Amino acid sequence: MPDGLDFERPLLDLENRIAELRADADPLGRSDEIAKLEDRLARLRQRTYSTLTAWQRTQLARHPRRPRTLDYIRLLTEDFVELHGDRVFGDDKAIVGGLGRLDGESVVVIGHQKGRDTRENLARNFGMPHPEGYRKALRLMELAERFGKPILTFIDTPGAYPGVGAEERGQAGAIARNLREMAGLRTPIIAVVIGEGGSGGALAIGVGNRVLMLEYAIYSVISPEGCAAILWGDRAKAPEASELMRITAPDLLRLGVIDAIIPEPVGGAHRDWEGAAANVRAGVRDHLWQIRSKSGDELVRERYEKFRKIGAWEEESLPAGQR
């Protein structure tokens, strides 16, 4: 497999050898050998994936074969109709959104969309939205609220695009307005970090009642490369930076930033799209079920309280500690 990451190679080699033995003219004669190799594979896999570093997780989160927003939409929803454009300037292909049905219920789905090859990545701007992408997302979220439909967002972006046009057309203001308006939407919002949660450009569709995160996804204030450039003037030190930054799903759960981790299939979502989608479906259904009958007031208040308590500080006259 051309996309094998360094730490995946020993596993892929073993898998290939097992496959070769199986394809042998007399597979029954080799069954002992196959069983032994499969046992070794299982143990190696367990060891590899239980000790993944933050950088290895970053590589998985960015894996070119990882399922993207449109893949999840295809695997999870029925009758999806994609809607385009911000009604002001254009249609940003780095953010997709539309109307769908999830387990028989209408839901507005919005997500960042990365490409899978160079041509597609150029069209999708590598999943880095312009202001019109955020405006499209907001338009669709307001539509959802107006018609009382829940909102499901998929986060997967290196960040909002840093370019001249993006600044001219108000990148910062577009992100800011999404943060404020999402906080006030009187409809259930579930956000799922499926790959890379890159800073403000990710958060701009991430102010949910529930924020879920795939097991090997990452979510951070700055990319490991950007952090390394600031700390050591060297983007190549991104692996070291990624360890300092606390960007993995277990870290974020501990810090109170996400509500739950969605497990990935063995070896990561890119090895089994259907398995990954089934887990996402189960996670979304669970959490949507918990909040879907709440009133608009309750949803807004709970969302407010959820973000309100994130952070750590101490103050005089109150005992030091985390709130």
Place this chain on the structure above:
Amino acid sequence: MAWFRSKKDDAGAPARKVVIAEGLWIKCESCKDIVYRAEVERSGRVCPKCRYPFRITARERIAMLADEGAFEEQDGSLQSLDPLGFKDTKRYRDRLKSAQDKTGLREAVVCGVARIGGWPTVLCVFDFDFMGGSMASVVGEKLTRAIELAVQKRLPVIIVSASGGARMQEGILSLMQMAKTSAALERLASERLPYLSVLTDPTTGGVTASFAMLGDVILAEPRALIGFAGPRVIAETIRQPLPEGFQRSEFLLEHGQVDLVVERRDLKDTVRRILAFFADRPALPV
């Protein structure tokens, strides 16, 4: 400027005297000219040559905006912890300590209740000298408390920003302060209370992409750098020179992103007029 060449270069030259008396002169960051310090101070720390408003501390800004003796600080004892145990070339705790020693502040924003031209308001002011005015847990918490106080007391909110954005050393917790402060402003807006955002040099990153751009009215000081991404990052991304005046206040005004560019000497009176517009009761005596 020849005046600031090293003493070795200037050995024997009469200009050396200026170097010795350097406290009298300062260099303007904008036009790079050397200007007379006393003249700068007299004009509210504005360059007499190019009218660029120099960066000022939170205390100086509050003194400039609030009526005399009419600022009561809130939540001044809040202090950052080190939730990630962050250490690069220096420990985060040590960076905080030196920022505190340097500025005499606990954190990068000072919040309180003030009167401006007699109008009561909640006023929050950033101090760029404190770790580049960066936003982490404490800044987000102080701003949120200040906005909640405004809701409770039915006061307007003014935030004067000067910030490089979210603080890396508190990682994802810094990012989440963008959502937290924006949510507080949603509450303020739904209570029909006004929010005035004042952008000063520089206002970038996660601060611009949250509360700074959410003002009912957005003012900017002249020539302030205001943007989402920093100009260096953009130049590296597009591999082209940036347009003249890109991401400066006047550029944002031109592109419809801010309401008004206001010279520093006119700022207080402009703020007073805006507060008067929104107020539903007469101003308190100054």
